[in-house]
Amino acid sequence: MSEIKKNLKYTEEHEWVMIDGEQMLIGITDHAQDSLGEIVYLELPSVGDNLSKSSTFGAVESTKSVSDLYTPIDCEVVEVNSGAESSPEVINQSPYQEGWLIKVKPTNTGDYDDLLSPEDYESLINEK
Amino acid sequence: MKATPLYQTHEKHGAKFTEFNGWNMPLWFSSLEKEHLQVRNDSGVFDVSHMGEILIEGTDAFSFLNITFTNKISALKNGQAKYGFFCDTEGNVIDDIIAYKLGENKYFLCVNAGNIDNVFNWLVKNSKDFEVEINNLSAFYGQLAIQGPNSIKYLSKTFPITFSKDFQKYTIINIEDLDKKYESKSSFDSLVENNFLIARTGYTGEDGFELFVPNELIIEIYKNILNDCPNIKPCGLGSRDTLRIEKGFPLHGNEFIEGTAPSDFNLNKFIDDSKDDFIGKDAILKKISDNQFAFVGFQMEDNSIARNGYEVFNNGSNIGKVTSGTYSPILKKGIGLALISSDFSELRNFDIKIRKNFRKAFKVDYPFV
Numbered sequence: 372m373s374e375i376k377k378n379l380k381y382t383e384e385h386e387w388v389m390i391d392g393e394q395m396l397i398g399i400t401d402h403a404q405d406s407l408g409e410i411v412y413l414e415l416p417s418v419g420d421n422l423s424k425s426s427t428f429g430a431v432e433s434t435k436s437v438s439d440l441y442t443p444i445d446c447e448v449v450e451v452n453s454g455a456e457s458s459p460e461v462i463n464q465s466p467y468q469e470g471w472l473i474k475v476k477p478t479n480t481g482d483y484d485d486l487l488s489p490e491d492y493e494s495l496i497n498e499k
Numbered sequence: 500m501k502a503t504p505l506y507q508t509h510e511k512h513g514a515k516f517t518e519f520n521g522w523n524m525p526l527w528f529s530s531l532e533k534e535h536l537q538v539r540n541d542s543g544v545f546d547v548s549h550m551g552e553i554l555i556e557g558t559d560a561f562s563f564l565n566i567t568f569t570n571k572i573s574a575l576k577n578g579q580a581k582y583g584f585f586c587d588t589e590g591n592v593i594d595d596i597i598a599y600k601l602g603e604n605k606y607f608l609c610v611n612a613g614n615i616d617n618v619f620n621w622l623v624k625n626s627k628d629f630e631v632e633i634n635n636l637s638a639f640y641g642q643l644a645i646q647g648p649n650s651i652k653y654l655s656k657t658f659p660i661t662f663s664k665d666f667q668k669y670t671i672i673n674i675e676d677l678d679k680k681y682e683s684k685s686s687f688d689s690l691v692e693n694n695f696l697i698a699r700t701g702y703t704g705e706d707g708f709e710l711f712v713p714n715e716l717i718i719e720i721y722k723n724i725l726n727d728c729p730n731i732k733p734c735g736l737g738s739r740d741t742l743r744i745e746k747g748f749p750l751h752g753n754e755f756i757e758g759t760a761p762s763d764f765n766l767n768k769f770i771d772d773s774k775d776d777f778i779g780k781d782a783i784l785k786k787i788s789d790n791q792f793a794f795v796g797f798q799m800e801d802n803s804i805a806r807n808g809y810e811v812f813n814n815g816s817n818i819g820k821v822t823s824g825t826y827s828p829i830l831k832k833g834i835g836l837a838l839i840s841s842d843f844s845e846l847r848n849f850d851i852k853i854r855k856n857f858r859k860a861f862k863v864d865y866p867f868v
Contacts, residue, residue, distance in 0.1 A: 406515075408515075408526075408527060408530070408531050408737070409530060409531060409532050411802075411804070411826045412803060412826065412833075414803070427854075430854060432804050432826070433531075433826075434531050434532060434535075434737065434825060435526065435527075435531055435737045435740070435741075435825075437804070437806060
């Protein structure tokens with residue numbers, strides 16, 4: 372069973388969002404990393420990039436396949452996880468902690484409320 | 500979606516499944532990379548029961564296969580195999596196959612999963628002037644590929660009688676041990692009764708074997724092999740793909756798509772131009788002299804991975820496409836195969852567009868490992 376953290380919000384494309392003071396952390400879920408298999412490459416945006424909700428902000432690749440990363444909220448990138456860029460396997464090992472992808476400043480705070488609750492995300496992945 | 504008889508067995512082994520050519524097949528069990536290395540270094544077993552088997556027999560079987568198949572079969576001895584193509588009159592690949600000669604005027608073909616009906620119908624259509632019987636045995640046979648340098652050692656324990664015989668690469672023999680066990684007629688004569696064949700062929704670039712066994716017995720046979728040989732590990736189609744890309748082997752659906760000829764992919768050695776004729780011969784010979792394409796191997800300079808369909812550029816102009824690309828578990832780099840315009844065949848470096856960015860790649864001779 373994939374782990375779903377109670378303190379996070381989720382997207383239908385299997386990203387998670389965590390509130391961190393005025394900023395937010397974004398990563399991919401345990402379910403996502405498990406479906407992808409061994410992650411070998413990560414493509415992330417640059418600090419200062421403005422991202423709009425639902426646009427792609429990068430890609431995560433396993434040996435077998437590539438998955439786009441979708442922006443959960445309108446935001447500006449303030450930090451990228453360079454550790455995960457150089458050692459992408461950390462996303463498999465720790466998708467909710469060391470394997471976070473980007474830290475952002477939300478530019479439309481209302482977006483956060485539209486994200487999926489842990490319960491909704493759980494039913495989404497159980498449907499499939 | 501279709502499933503092989505081993506579906507539930509794979510489920511118990513923890514398989515993650517994927518759709519491939521209409522079949523629900525294991526993609527990997529525990530880890531694609533581990534399975535890849537298992538095959539390179541030791542031995543792994545793939546369920547490839549989705550592959551098709553077609554039998555051609557009758558007075559004109561030789562002359563019929565000779566005129567439909569691109570490669571030379573006249574010198575084949577009983578049990579020997581040849582890789583080659585069925586092409587249309589335009590010289591384009593219908594399928595790449597292995598033809599095994601079972602006896603005089605008796606040939607057993609292994610064809611691609613997504614292509615069984617297509618090949619069968621094409622053969623039937625072209626057989627009108629020949630005394631041949633063409634049988635699609637795909638529903639009868641399941642197939643296991645046991646691949647890797649130690650496969651021979653392990654299988655010799657399970658099938659001691661079979662492996663006591665001289666068993667050359669690219670040949671097929673009966674699995675006498677199974678004939679005995681299931682009291683079947685030990686011969687190539689009747690392929691639709693209990694019949695067990697093993698060929699020293701494969702698609703991984705390692706020494707290995709492909710077993711053709713009846714679907715109704717495959718679960719038991721598979722379990723017995725894994726019990727007798729615990730070092731042979733179940734592997735999924737994910738590693739089968741990365742293994743073949745590292746060796747530069749073409750795949751139907753990636754390299755061979757509508758409108759591509761064997762000569763586009765440096766495969767002229769599987770075309771016998773000394774034959775009087777075969778379907779597509781003139782067109783293929785013209786393609787060879789036109790020399791429109793170069794098929795090249797490449798490695799990415801950074802850690803990115805170029806995949807099927809990505810475009811290849813030289814100084815900003817598009818010169819071709821990636822046909823297969825992956826992360827190589829052995830090289831730990833992105834590698835791939837690309838079909839480019841032959842004007843650029845000597846190019847050492849090019850750019851590949853990966854999403855929004857152009858990434859640098861350099862030419863490498865394949866096999867990559």
